[in-house]
Amino acid sequence: MVLATALDSGDARLVEPGPDEDYEFCGADLEEEILKALSENRSSVIAAPGGEIFLNVFNPALRLVIVGAVHIAQALIPMATALGYDVTVIDPRGAFADGQRFAGLDVSLDWPDEALLGMALDARTAVVTLTHDPKLDDAALAVALKSDVFFIGCLGSRKTHDARLQRLRQAGFGKDSLARIHGPVGLDIGARSAAEIALSVLAQMTQVLNGRAP
Amino acid sequence: MNDSRKPEAGLAGLDVDVLLLAAEWQDQGHGVAVATVVSTWGSAPRPVGSHLIVRDDGLFQGSVSGGCIEGAVAVEAEEIINSGKARMLEFGVSNSDAWGVGLACGGKIRVFVQPLEK
Incomplete structure (x- = not known):
């Protein structure tokens, strides 16, 4: 899963990829970014229309x-x-x-x-x-x-x-x-x-x- | 087919054990701040996603820099626990921040510090 955190407000939400998952956060669809972060096992800050979002990756052990x-x-x-x-x-x-x-x-x-x-x-x-x-x-x-x-x-x-x-x-x-x-x-x-x-x-x-x- | 990972195997994010300890501190009634490395430039000692957790009595665990800025982050964290407001801290050789703390390695990092919600 990925913990998405809006760096301006501190708002955060967990995203667990799956067929029914909604990838929207702070008004942006983050599906592509989240799936890429998980597959590369790499956490990073991304620029979204509403400000910077930090994607922190937590993969299975x-x-x-x-x-x-x-x-x-x-x-x-x-x-x-x-x-x-x-x-x-x-x-x-x-x-x-x-x-x-x-x-x-x-x-x-x-x-x-x-x-x-x-x-x-x-x-x-x-x-x-x-x-x-x-x-x-x-x-x-x-x-x-x-x-x-x-x-x-x-x-x-x-x-x-x-x-x-x-x-x-x-x-x-x-x-x-x-x-x-x-x-x-x-x-x-x-x-x-x-x-x-x-x-x-x-x-x-x-x-x-x-x-x-x- | 099922995933053979043992239930206790959990997740493999950096410093998951540190986050679990933060939850434990909170359960014990402490105010806790979680500091996370969100970006690095140059040769930073700890990768993006690393955590330092700080308790309201000053005790800290984990690492965001290998020792260079933990003290400064801990001081700032106390204020963040009290105010309940998250803040971004930046450290680096080129950065004359309020604490005058730099990274000996010449790198630059951004650390996001959040209060754990009660």
């Missing part, structure tokens, strides 16, 4: 879906949470998803494709696969690639990634789709430990989110 309840997920979760992500972990392998390894976090035991289909993936969501297991990672990618998520990343070596791209090509995904995948995921900061790898993944996600990806 960022969301990170991690496929694979592995060691690196344990490092990724607290760091992503600190960055404002609402984190979900998916792993149908019970031994990995054990509650004792992920205290306080719901781990979905569904297959990744089913779990992702139930999540209304949107442009405020990132999907990162960590299992290295094609059965799990590919199932997640098949759903993520058909959605608007802002980031798709896959852990694994260059060789693993080439094989992954090959399989997805055979499954019918084109060049543009495959180009959305960051693999091997993460910025090259020489990461070795799980925490360093988590940092490199989150740094790359932040770079893409903020439109700074090369």
